[in-house]
Amino acid sequence: MTDDTPAETPPTPFHDLDAYVALGRVAGLTLDPTGTRLVTSVQTLDPERTSYRTALWEVDPTGERPARRLTRSAKGEAGARFAATGDLLFTSARPDPEAGKDAGDPKAALWLLPAGGEARVVATAPGGVGGVLTARDADVVSLTAPVLPSADDLAQDAELRKQRKDLAVDAIWHTGYPVRYWDHDLGPDADRRFAFSLADVADGTADLRQLTGAGRELDEASAALSPDGATLVTTWTVADAGAARRETLVAIDTTTGERRTLVDDPDAEAGHPAVSPDGRWVAYVTSSITSPTEAPVVRLGLVALDGSGEPEILADDWDRWPTGATWLPDSSGLLVTADEDGRGPVFLLTLDTDRASVTVERVTADAATFSDVVVAPDGVAFYALRASYAAPAAPVRVDLAAFVASGVPGEREPVAAVALPSPAPAPPLPGTLTEVETTAADGSRVRGWLALPEGASSAAPAPLLLWIHGGPLNSWNAWSWRWNPWLMVARGYAVLLPDPALSTGYGQEFVQRGWGAWGDAPYTDLMAITDAVETRDDVDATRTAAMGGSFGGYMANWVAGHTDRFRAIVTHASLWALDQFGPTTDAAWYWAREMTPEMGEQHSPHKYVGDIRTPMLVVHGDKDYRVPIGEGLRLWQELLTKSGLPAADDGTTVHRFLYFPHENHWVLKPQHAKVWYAGVLAFLAEHVLDVPAGEGDTVLPAVLG
Template sequence: MATAFDSLDDYYALPRIEGLALSPDGTRAVLTVATLNKDKTAYERSLWQVPVEGEGMPVRLTRSAKGESGAAFTADGDVLFISARPDSEGDGEDDPQAQLWLLPAGGGEARPVTRLAAGVSDVVTAEASDRIVIGSSLLPASESIEDDARRRADRKKKKISAILHESYPVRHWDHDLGPAAPAFHALDLGGLADTIEVLAAEPATDGDSGSEEDAEIDTTPYPASLPRPRALVRGRQADAAGSALSPDGRTFVVSLQTPQGRDARYRLVAIDTDSGAVTELFDERDTYFEAPAISHDGATIAYVKSAMATPSGPADQELWVAGIDGSNPRRLAEGWDRWPTGIHFDQDDTALIVTADQDGRGPIFRVPVDGGAVEQLTDDDFTYTDVDVRPSGELVALRTNWMTPPHAVRIARDGTATLLTTPVALPEVPAAMTEVEAAAADGARVRGWLLLPEGASAETPAPFLLWIHGGPLSSWNAWSWRWNPQLAVARGYAVLLPDPALSTGYGLEFIARGWNAWGAAPYTDLLSITDAVVSRPDIDQTRTAAMGGSFGGYMANWVAGHTDRFRGIVTHASLWALDQFSGTTDHAGYWKQIFTPEAMLENSPHRFVEDFVTPMLVIHGDRDYRVPIGESLRLWAELNEHYAADDGSSPHRFLYYPDENHWVLAPQHAKLWYETVFAFLDERVRGAEFARPGLLG
């Protein structure tokens, strides 16, 4: 059966649903859809409206070259979104910042809500108010919105890129932090003025700032036709781990980062959006308070509380509720060692609706606020995200697994899911998916998903690919456009997606089996389930390979130093020398929390380079700050130190991306990633001649 996964060009051309927002009345959902642009080097995003019930057709709401994302509904049913599309009343700059836009529920053109020099990064809406909170940023010395715009323009004019840091960290994932710091601003949509009189009254500007040096620095007042943002909190402490706005828009509850030496904890505060007054709700040393949600009646908050991890073991993610003023805090679902995400209050505020990893899936759960037992609402092979509650009590969400990319569904309380009308058809896939498990060396159950190609049988067994997930606190339970095993299945490989020790969804004890000992149970778990799967008659145990990225890359390196059972190993963005990595990663404090110095050395793959037998393909992007390029540079140097011939040739290869990050996201680069990986695997596993991708020169 021919599918889009047979061709990398066809695969990257598949449209993708990336987000869902539900209208206040629960009758319509807005989907964010990404499609490949004309030159195939990026994705453009647009918003589509679909009915939650009935047979109505999808309606495209937005269309611009810059694209749209971050959809949210106002209390009145208008659609807010973030876009860098040109503003006809703006200054006409060639590369404008992304601003907040509003599309009226009653129809008409979208119009800008902000015109901030820093743009807008996110928006939080209120259930019964036109007050919203937006995320933006401000330079440290800025005294006003106008002053911030002037200072930014001054740096741009003088081509200044230097940043003075006064705290840790200095970068995050793939971008430098500073000089601006996050800020949250309150904004009243009722302040939108769209009249001829207001526009005519806007002050004209000739760009004259009063001095020759600053003649080209814009000092235009913030537009009177737009509601003026009011800063609530700013600075590095405004790095947030979740936020929520009360239904009346007057209380903003946010999880704020608080320095703790080189590390940071998160505290929970409530901010009065009228006065800006801050009330401390919860703050404890070595503790995170995160992911707040507010009840429909505005009286109760829910949040996740967890202690900082230590080398002695992982910390639980506890679900708590309290009064919105922090009174009467109490833990829910004690003894339920799943990690809740996507927290919402049920329509009657008697329970929380949450998602959590569980046994290779991601079900929806109902957690009563009176302390009753947790109820699992969905019981299928899917993982649910973007869950929201309709006034009727039904749920709307995106769901996904390894056979289906994210798609929108309506879910009854008995767990029955109904597909919503969609602008994106689900693609045919080449794999058959089956669940597999094995007994680990210590007797623990280790499970995973096995994806098999069409025609795999005892007569024609398929070559085998072990694909190790990253994290490591993660699970192979949801579709990934970046790490997609369907592409390998389309090329004839059977792909095993296992959840070894450290994986989420199996309880705290299962995670603890690999804690402070990455090279122990996680490794033996992988071998145990590999042994079980390759013993199947439809798998060719003589033609096997292993691969992984990030923590999966760490494990690929560990595998290479401890067994010769695989013919080829692909290691992407991998940890190699843990003592080096722990001080150069973007958030070094965490790695000092979870490892003892002795375990960091004992579990470092670089110690076993002289035991390598299997040829490796090393891949890394230079803009990866989570696992810095130095890891692969050192790995590559040490591979060549031990295995390069006198003429410099080596059985290993290194695919290097100067301008990619931890994931390799640009479509043309990701396509080249797969071309190189499959050429390497075919050479090592199938004995084919290495087919160097043409664009590699």
């Protein structure tokens, strides 16, 4: 090839890491009060290609017009919500053109974009704003703002923040637990809820009414406004014995701030509230408090908004775990999402007048997972984002009227969703997706997805990569930009995405099979379905590897200590020594509920380090608070000193450690995602594809040296 020869265009974006990280990513959905405007957000690379920025796009609900971009700024926009007035609200740290030149680095403010005008700021706070909620029938808006604990109001908060900045103080004084969450420190500030009316900000910014005081009760809270805007319903975290935390449900008057408890069950947590359009009811998701012997039971709850009567459970005999609920416009039922058999359909839960009878029916026929459900005001249709391992999230329309008219409740057939023009069309895939399953030794059905590269056949079988999901209460049922099998498929691998015991969407008993015994049924399920897939003539059973992240990383470590059937194992953000992990994870109380010390001892991968005879790639981020960096550091040291494949006397080793000083449980920065995939592919190439020793590293980015 000469210098004048144009480079070949990769057949798909998955063949080129630069092309992959540049793909647009759709998230979120909101519908205006008339049902004629549908807005989503799209993440794209910034010009430096080192971070993502988000813009808002409008999607035509009829599917006739292409999507059009609404916002554009270097800081991006998020949290889009339509107000009852039809105006679009969003948060952004973009500079306010009305602010003075000495405004400094702006925090996220609340902006209002009218249908035919320019966006303007309507609410600010010293620490920024978020958590935007709007009332359906009133111009009331609620939002969150982080406030320092000793500040009585936002003005005092501004003074205290300036003092900390001027003195260069970043210390945090804690009086309780927890002190961090997933990927960020908690404090020194904490969210408080505020409210205001849009009618009061016609010529300026809102005078925010503070609804809640100092405390950590709103950490990671989910909330909803009543249709008339008079009541805010939010999760409210309370302390339990043993430094534990538990979510309750409260109602707060948006004028006075008066608070009353709606749900406080010492044996369960309440979350994801949704207020009925008639203003009478609150639906919510309830999850029982676990014990070492009992897995959680997740159900849909219902409680009167006025606090009368006791909370009740809806469809208690429905053996699925609801993930969210959206009311029908006439308050006669709810659209509920739940994992099911490697998918995440939408179900219709219909209530009779006195709620004595509840019918649950699957509405969507697609082999996909739905999220962000919003219902048209007339109830004829609903809109959602649809994703699967065949395509990333994209907006769709579902004809609810056609489903309802197709028969009597309990006998209706699911309907297919209709794709709407997406602002980020699905990329072509480098292979095909198929379902696989087998039967475990105890008779349980174990299924998964298998992504096969183009050309895989008996004449050219593909090497197999077993990819174990995290969670562990999770399922391989929706597209992931972080755990994407198609990048491996583009390099010729067949990628197996199995759902072993503990996976959601297969019923309570399937979760219970693995509860408190991670090394038992989850492991044997993984091996059973791997055995089954290896019998296929388009899969090469002699060239295999395994990998996983988080709980999947735990399983990768467990696999490494219990079999040498794989040529290589990749373990990301993994649990290694359970006695060490338990007290140091960000939510230690949850772990204490889940496993006794004896269970942890029996199922800790580090106990089997001497049996590891497989090359391992360890990946960990220093800012990982869910699985702290100590797990990765100890695993690395013990691999080199105690494993059945230790480092040589000169210090050389077949194992590798990919360390990210500024990433967390996930690797989110696009340049680091490229390094992650390149590093994994290089390691697999050397050990699975028989690339000569050391040469696999030549595919790593030059920035690694």
